[in-house]
Amino acid sequence: HKPTYKNANFPTDGEGRTYHLGTKEGEVAPRILSVGSVSRALLLSKLLDPPTPGRPLFQRTSSRGFLTITGRYDGEPVSIVSTHMGQPNMDFVVRENRAIVRGQMAIVRLGTCGAVQRPAKLGDLLIAAHGSIAIRRNPDYWTLMDGRESLLRASNSPTRNGTANGTTTTNGNSGAATYGGFSGPKPYMTSLPVPANPQLAALLAAEAAQVVGPDRVVEGLNASADSFYSSQGRTGSDFDDRNEGLLADLVAAHPDLVSLEMETFQLLDLARCSKGSIKAIGMCVALAERYSNAFLEYHKLEELEISGGNAALRALAHVSLDGPSEAEAETLK
Ligand code: URA
Incomplete structure (x- = not known):
């Protein structure tokens, strides 16, 4: 059965389900862990408090492939959402969840990224405590x-x-x-930094250091690009990208730049514009070392996803939020 949507300005179906994520009020917790893939969402759902017959995990996949899992962590309602990749997908996740959750929200992204410069190295957890800049290919060039x-x-x-x-x-x-x-x-444009939530950043850094050790956690600036390739300084011969000097220029302009990926900027920018209603931070596993060209072995990634997932869920469960109201808390019980 195909749902019908009303209101082209912010489409929802007859049940109040959002257009891309397909969830409605009562199905998503104010504390959200945003991850890059369905398999990571499923993997990290095993870290949630064990479901009981009276309280199973909520799980829904939308027609667009967004998976939402809601349960509890340390007794606190949390949702894990597979965000896929790129800024438009993060836009769906933040805006459509904001529309159906009452009260203040906390959103932590756990993704993968490139480590741009030392001290960030392969397999480290890189936290965007200094905020994020956007890098865009500029077609006008x-x-x-x-x-x-x-x-x-x-x-x-x-x-x-x-x-x-x-x-x-x-x-x-x-x-x-x-x-x-x-x-x-110029062929590429960079924005000014948008900040992360300092309280959530500090909580997450402390939790991550506990899980993997302080020498595997690096706090700094993130850059979110509009491509995995051109605007992340990956070179090739198929396209005229004019990006040979991009990484060196970024490092020179931003000595605290540690991570390069495609989503954190959108999350932090929307949190900044959420009228105080969203606290956000991004953390990613350094999957690629851009200064040495090393790439993480796949079997090491899962272990790091679990470590990062535990740290992120702990920070989410323990960050203070205004609300939700008693009524909202009731619907998630
Ligand atoms: N994700 C990205 O966007 N870039 C990388 O280098 C690795 C993961």
């Missing part, structure tokens, strides 16, 4: 600048503005590059 750079370089050499030989740089936030006296868009 190709529309306006392609083929013009060399002309500008030739006519403006040597440069006056310190941009060595007129090469494009990606530092700064405006998305503009200067070639001698000329300026134009």
Whole structure:
């Protein structure tokens, strides 16, 4: 049976289920662990308090493949949601859950990421305690600048503005590059940082250090890119990406940058704009070491997902939240 949706502005079906996540009020807890895959959600659901015949785990997969599991951790109602990847999917998860949960919420993302620079290393848990910046590919660069750079370089050499030989740089936030006296868009744009919730960040860092040891936990800045490839500085010959200097530029501009992935910025940006109603933080397992090109062996990932999952669930269960009301708490019992 196919549901019908009302209200194109924020579609819900006749039961009040949201369009992409397919959940409704009473099915999701105010404390949410957002993970990148269905298999990780299922794996981490084994860490929840054991279900009893009177209180089974709630589990629902939406038509779009979002899995929500609601149970308890340390006696506190929590939900685990498979968010998949990228900023639009995180947008669905934050907005559609906000729409059906009453009271203040806490959302922790546990994902995987690239470790950008030391001290972050393969297999570490990297916490976005310093917030997150967005990195976006800027199509205007190709529309306006392609083929013009060399002309500008030739006519403006040597440069006056310190941009060595007129090469494009990606530092700064405006998305503009200067070639001698000329300026134009850069191939990649970076935003200013958005902050994480300091209370949740501190709780999570303490829990993570307990689980894996303090030398495996690094707090710093996250960067969320709009591609796993181009805007994360992965190079190849199939596309004209102009990203050879991207990682070096990011590191130079942000000495505290530790993790590079595709979701945390959206979570923190929406929490920032949630009128105080969402506390959020992101943590990820360093799956790739971008400075050495090492990639984590798959069998080590599961153990780290469980360690990170336990730390995240503990922080979620213990962070203080305003509300939910008695009525909301009742519906989740
Ligand atoms: N996820 C990402 O987005 N990038 C990585 O390098 C690893 C995981």
